[in-house]
Amino acid sequence: MKTLIQKIHVEEHYSFACRTYKTPDFETAWHKHPECELILITEGNGTALIGDYIGEYKQGDIFLLSTNVPHWFRKSQKEMTGSAIVIHFMKDFWGEGFLSLPEMKNVARLVENKNTGIQLQGNLSIDLESLIRQLEHAQGLERIQLLLNCLQTISLSAEQKVITTAFDTITSGEENPVIETIIDYSFKHFLNPISLKEIAGITSMSIPAFCRFFKRNIKKSYFDFIKEIRIGHACKLLRETNRPVLDICYDSGYNSWAHFSKQFKMVTKIPPSKYRKQHIK
Incomplete structure (x- = not known):
């Protein structure tokens, strides 16, 4: 390993x-x-x-x-x-x-x-x-x-x-394959709903143990991690395609426009439509 x-x-x-x-x-x-x-x-x-x-x-x-x-x-x-x-x-x-x-x-x-x-x-x-x-x-x-x-x-x-900044991990070499497994699984499935039970299960940890492990090593909650991956995917689609913003919402792992719009603004500080206008080449 x-x-x-x-x-x-x-x-x-x-x-x-x-x-x-x-x-x-x-x-x-x-x-x-x-x-x-x-x-x-x-x-x-x-x-x-x-x-x-x-x-x-x-x-x-x-x-x-x-x-x-x-x-x-x-x-x-x-x-x-x-x-x-x-x-x-x-x-x-x-x-x-x-x-x-x-x-x-x-x-x-x-x-x-x-x-x-x-x-x-x-x-x-x-x-x-x-x-x-x-x-x-x-x-x-x-x-x-x-x-x-x-x-x-x-x-x-x-x-x-x-x-x-101020990122200091205490991860050991033995724990690193677990982090790789979590990240790899997340990138393969982030467009689908992922429960804590599901992601904890692939690490053979209880949900509380998984949450502590992930927060200790990645410095954020697992759901914040997934949110940033999904919004990053949406940003790419907004910049590189002319597809309707609502379609991009659904194709980025969200089934609610209100939830997508709120999380998008949390990550980028601006609404999706404004983001697209700022990045039109």
């Missing part, structure tokens, strides 16, 4: 890892690692689970995760190719004291944000994509300079969104 703690391989002649992960290596389970992670999605789309965040990812998206933030990028279609350039680095790989230099205060503040995940936006995302693609093929001192440029650029920009 896969363990929650992923071991990152760093080649002997490098101080940090930067490589492309492409299907089937792109498909990693719910995992975490002590390294910070800067990831550029280069192919594919789907759902990102980062700490307690659930949202879509697509080509060109960039995320920066601090140490030990659990995450999983799940493709929207099984046959799709997923690919990303991923940089893994220990926050002190430069050596003790480097981040204490006054010139490094902004970078130090960025990497010291424990249990945090951010998504880059706007021009910041465009600028970082260029730097990351250069870094993948760089050698020698240029690799370190490019990584520093990436972190300094992020630290000075307001074009970033904190998507998870």
Whole structure:
């Protein structure tokens, strides 16, 4: 069984890892690692689970995760190719004291944000994509300079969104397959009604034990988790199709417009019709 703690391989002649992960290596389970992670999605789309965040990812998206933030990028279609350039680095790989230099205060503040995940936006995302693609093929001192440029650029920009914070899981390697089973089952069945008895049953737990387990590891209730998956699915349909909003309501796992509209506004802060207008290309 896969363990929650992923071991990152760093080649002997490098101080940090930067490589492309492409299907089937792109498909990693719910995992975490002590390294910070800067990831550029280069192919594919789907759902990102980062700490307690659930949202879509697509080509060109960039995320920066601090140490030990659990995450999983799940493709929207099984046959799709997923690919990303991923940089893994220990926050002190430069050596003790480097981040204490006054010139490094902004970078130090960025990497010291424990249990945090951010998504880059706007021009910041465009600028970082260029730097990351250069870094993948760089050698020698240029690799370190490019990584520093990436972190300094992020630290000075307001074009970033904190998507998870203060996320600290106590999950053990033995528990991780249970989380994978829950998430996998949920994505396969979220369009249908799922009861706590049903989902607890696949883990061989009582309902109270399951609720405690899920809340401890995902930092939200199971029904909040399902709500965010369903609304994320509805958002995708609103953006990418011209189908009536009421049809999208029913095709996102809801049988009541009032309930769908209320939950949609809880997640996105705006009604479905306004969301569609804001995202018409």
